[in-house]
Amino acid sequence: MATTASDVLVREDERRLRDRLEELLPGIAAEAAENDERARLPEARLRQLHAEGFDAAALPEELGGGGASHAFFGEVVRALAEADPAVATIWTMHLGAAVGLAQLTKDTLGDHYARALLAGDRFANALSEPTSGNRFLNPQQEAAPAPGGHTLDGAKRFVSGSEIADHLLVNVAIDGVPAFFGVEPDETISVIPIWDSLGLRGTRSQLLSFRGTPLPAERRGGLPGPGHRNYVGAGLAGISLGIADAALAALVAHARSRVILGRPLAEQQWVEFAVADHHSRIEAVRAYWRQALRHADEGVPEHAGEFDRAKLLANRVAVDTAQLAVRVGGASGYLRTSPIQRHLRDAEAGQLMAYSTEVLSGVIGKQILGTENTR
Missing domain, CATH: 1.10.540.10 (Acyl-CoA dehydrogenase/oxidase, N-terminal domain)
Incomplete structure (x- = not known):
């Protein structure tokens, strides 16, 4: 080209x-x-x-x-x-x-x-529902017909950055079919103050309540199709890989500074072996994810499935690396002053972000086994 x-x-x-x-x-x-x-x-x-x-x-x-x-x-x-x-x-x-x-x-x-x-306007995804689990592209909340469009009564959860959002991307079901709308927050939308999460606390991914929120017909969009940029799918693996990198860096810093019986912890063979294994896994996942990103740039249709696989791999390696950091850090890693405990909590949060590792494992397993349409 x-x-x-x-x-x-x-x-x-x-x-x-x-x-x-x-x-x-x-x-x-x-x-x-x-x-x-x-x-x-x-x-x-x-x-x-x-x-x-x-x-x-x-x-x-x-x-x-x-x-x-x-x-x-x-x-x-x-x-x-x-x-x-x-x-x-x-x-x-x-x-x-x-x-x-x-x-x-x-x-x-x-x-x-x-x-x-x-x-400079701020945007947020208001897609996940309490009743649809991880399947945020299959909304269960049915919009009610109204003059000029529809209205929504329901809730959307884990809306990152919602408190400063000028625009929301909202999905609903209309006659059982997914539909997407642009919505500007107004008095019909409120934050339910329950945010006290274990990890990724700075995202303030709030639960939003919708009470008769207007969904004007002119703000309705089509469905995602070929050629659309899926930045969320592309970025989720990168978030977990960054957490894995941070956890490994914290582990290395601790192991090099911690002296036990006159020798740095970093010189213990089990630490060397474990670090080599996790570093190699991180680099392997990074290579696969970069391939998926390259395929997205080249217009390869399979890149969406590669994003799913990359997220699954990245979620797991982030958690495993953070858990290793806790083992190497010992009791010090439990202290709130240590970054290790934060990396572990953030890594666990990545596994729960849609689609979760359990959902992805089921989707990918069915694809490999050819059982997608058997039930």
């Missing part, structure tokens, strides 16, 4: 943003522990990413953005997640909702949502 002038400009913009990201990461990492401790939304950092041009770069060219590659997006997510996975998670969901809304409404309000993203 021939290289175009646009390709060169995109790559130059990506290089500039990579360099800027390296400058931002230490500050983001320095705030992660307090964000977790206080369950504090890292709003200033999210707005800084926008001001630096990361949001605009990720918006597809046909929507007026920089058209950066999936590979670039994934690299940013993984690096952010190693510094603070709350920042990485909210940024992923923000872009997933914004680009998703612009794509789903491309024939009507697509330009409106694209311009809103470029102007």
Whole structure:
């Protein structure tokens, strides 16, 4: 495929943003522990990413953005997640909702949502329901007909960044068929104050209540289709890989500084063997995920299934690496002053994010066994 002038400009913009990201990461990492401790939304950092041009770069060219590659997006997510996975998670969901809304409404309000993203508006995914479990693309809450469209009575859970969102991507069932709407938060939408999570506390992924929320027909979008950017699917593995990287780094720092009977813990053979095994697994998952990102950039249809497999692998290696860090850290790893305990909690949260490891294992297992349509 021939290289175009646009390709060169995109790559130059990506290089500039990579360099800027390296400058931002230490500050983001320095705030992660307090964000977790206080369950504090890292709003200033999210707005800084926008001001630096990361949001605009990720918006597809046909929507007026920089058209950066999936590979670039994934690299940013993984690096952010190693510094603070709350920042990485909210940024992923923000872009997933914004680009998703612009794509789903491309024939009507697509330009409106694209311009809103470029102007600095915040977006959030309000898709997961208490009654549909991990199957957030199969909503069970039926919208009620109303003049000019429909209304929604129900709830959406784990809406990351909802407290600062200007726009929500909401799904409902209409006559049993999934439908997607852009919704601006108003008095019909309220936060149910139950947020006291174990991990990823800085995401403040709230439970939202909808009471007669209008769903105007003009804000209804189509269904996701070929060519749509799935930033959430692309980013989830990167979040867990970043957590795995952070857990391994904390393990190494502890093992090198901890002296037992006159010798660093890092020189014990069981630690050497375990670190070699987990580092190799992380790199193997990273390679598979990068292949999926490359396939997404090349338009390979199978990339969506690869994102699922990459998430499953990344979730597991993050938890295993964080658990190893606890073993190496010993009692010190249990202390709230240690980053190890936070990495373990964050890694466990990654497993629960849709689709969970259990759901993905079932989906992938059926695909391999050829039993998808047997029940």
